[in-house]
Amino acid sequence: MSDGIAIRFARVDDLDFAHQDGYISDEMVKRKIELYAALNPDRIEEIVIAEWNGKRVGYVRLEYLWSVVPYIALIRVLPEYRQQGIGKALLRFIKTFLRDTGHEALYSSSQADEPEPQAWHRYMGFEECGFIVGINEGVGEVFFRKSLR
Ligand SMILES: CC(C)(COP(=O)(O)OP(=O)(O)OC[C@H]1O[C@@H](n2cnc3c(N)ncnc32)[C@H](O)[C@@H]1OP(=O)(O)O)[C@@H](O)C(=O)NCCC(=O)NCCS
Numbered sequence: 001m002s003d004g005i006a007i008r009f010a011r012v013d014d015l016d017f018a019h020q021d022g023y024i025s026d027e028m029v030k031r032k033i034e035l036y037a038a039l040n041p042d043r044i045e046e047i048v049i050a051e052w053n054g055k056r057v058g059y060v061r062l063e064y065l066w067s068v069v070p071y072i073a074l075i076r077v078l079p080e081y082r083q084q085g086i087g088k089a090l091l092r093f094i095k096t097f098l099r100d101t102g103h104e105a106l107y108s109s110s111q112a113d114e115p116e117p118q119a120w121h122r123y124m125g126f127e128e129c130g131f132i133v134g135i136n137e138g139v140g141e142v143f144f145r146k147s148l149r
Pocket residue numbers: 072073074075076077078081082083084085086087088089109110111114115116117119120123124
């Protein structure tokens with residue numbers, strides 16, 4: 001499938017798509033839309049979109065710990081498009097962007113009771129680097145680190 005994949009930074013009109021997981025409240029999404037619209041509405045560097053033949057099929061939301069250290073808040077590919085290289089293409093795009101902007105490592109995490117995304121992170125070269133107990137309504141969160149060198 002990889003020939004049809006296009007990866008790009010989000011625009012303001014992608015923001016509903018990139019928050020469809022529901023982890024962030026509508027009010028917070030609205031505030032983010034207003035903020036991004038006032039900055040650069042055509043290149044939102046904290047959100048990356050994957051398209052397959054022009055259809056949006058996945059996204060990454062990046063955040064920065066202490067406003068400094070890049071962290072994948074969420075990477076998500078629509079279920080019917082998984083296992084076809086889209087997650088890998090999203091990761092490649094953000095790795096290049098972060099290297100070009102001077103970062104040495106990328107962090108990410110996964111719920112402790114979700115073995116599939118943990119296995120994906122390890123397969124993609126992330127190494128486990130920590131654990132927060134009980135952060136998701138009683139379930140822990142496993143943290144990962146990937147060198148960008
Ligand atoms: C995790 C997720 C983003 C992976 O995306 P994807 O598009 O299915 O992954 P890819 O097809 O790009 O996989 C890249 C490689 O990892 C392998 N892989 C895919 N899923 C895997 C898994 N669960 N365990 C181990 N390897 C896996 C693929 O076989 C592929 O290998 P290859 O490069 O040798 O061909 C996707 O499964 C998803 O959206 N999950 C739900 C959301 C989630 O849990 N996100 C992570 C927490 S933030």
